[in-house]
Amino acid sequence: MSEISKIARKGSGSACRSLFGGYVAWEMGDKEDGLDSKAVEVAPVDHWPLMKAAILVVSDDKKDTPLTTGMQSTVATSDLFQYRIKEVVPKRFEDMKKAIQDRDFEVFGDLTMKDSNSFHAVCLDSVPPIFYLNDTSKKIIKLIHKLNEQEGKIVAAYTFDAGPNAVVYYEEQNENKVLGLIHKYFSKVPGWEKVTEKKSQFIDSNIEFDTDAYKGVSRIILTGIGPGPQSTDQSLVNDKGLPK
């Protein structure tokens, strides 16, 4: 499977990860041409099934920098990127694999947030600078830090890929706390239908937050760690080739 992932990587870098389910690492490899860069399974989905995720889909203007173009510019122009890739990422990569193996959410969450911010920092350090986070993304970041501060430990962790959408990880035992807080301020956003029967158990939060922030979010997706690709007869497009 890791061998097939080398082929998938040529189409879209992150596609190489999608051949596996569970917890997947995308290894950089050693070769200059990247041909040995591949995905490996760190742990299967049932190793840590209690990991959940809430995705806050942030409304934004059309993304003006596609990831591949953006990363090429960052590699070529950011001074800080060189340090990130040589010194910061390799150590964090090993720490992250261990955190997943140990099911240590505090370490996992700390590394997840730090690495998201470090990635966006080197994007900003590019010429011209690349911005994926917007003001709504920043508000969500602050909200999660407030929650963790109140709890005295990391119970939720955000990450952002090449866009303004937040993925908030948490463990099932903290679901009522984490979703309670998110629901309090984003209840007007669609996507809560899946947990209608659970909502009465949500824990109310006294954390103060911008009550208009929900206007910057178009949808919530409540999900978890999934299995690998499944064979299916279903299609996302109709017989005219248009989205169903």
Next chain:
Amino acid sequence: MSEISKIARKGSGSACRSLFGGYVAWEMGDKEDGLDSKAVEVAPVDHWPLMKAAILVVSDDKKDTPLTTGMQSTVATSDLFQYRIKEVVPKRFEDMKKAIQDRDFEVFGDLTMKDSNSFHAVCLDSVPPIFYLNDTSKKIIKLIHKLNEQEGKIVAAYTFDAGPNAVVYYEEQNENKVLGLIHKYFSKVPGWEKVTEKKSQFIDSNIEFDTDAYKGVSRIILTGIGPGPQSTDQSLVNDKGLPK
């Protein structure tokens, strides 16, 4: 004067620069305790009098991280900061002094923009991340890059300190071009009174930009490089100690 600046620095870091006029460098010094960190004059104001600046005061929520507290957190928590301070800044500092001595606006502008973005990148890399730039700041950054791209060279350069306000530098010979563009999209903002008689010479731009961006800016200040502190009998406060 540089000796006095060591005392000023203890009150507020950047205050040490304000004892001079013209182009001033704030040297880091070598000592661990910072006691030899001081300001020096790179060039007097009449060395490069054609340097102008337009400050776009960006409306924002109350700043939630004062600079000193923010920098202490960045020093303590950002991995990228260590690299910035050891490798990126010292070289850029020498290049910048030379650019000023040579009156080389292209190099000056390139370094100014890169260093602003690098500073905000390490703020974002802090735990918790510090955000000074908001969506309006980002729009101004993109606008200046569009202008430089159209001109095929750097005719304007932005910088942001610990807040969302943009300082846009340009040379007087490009004033009609730079202010023409800014005026086109920010004419509704107060601060243009000073250049009323010049406005007919502003060059109209065909750069497309968000026509609502002016709503995020409260004032424009048109200024240039100033002389050092002046002795005065005027006071900013009245005889009750309140602002006049």
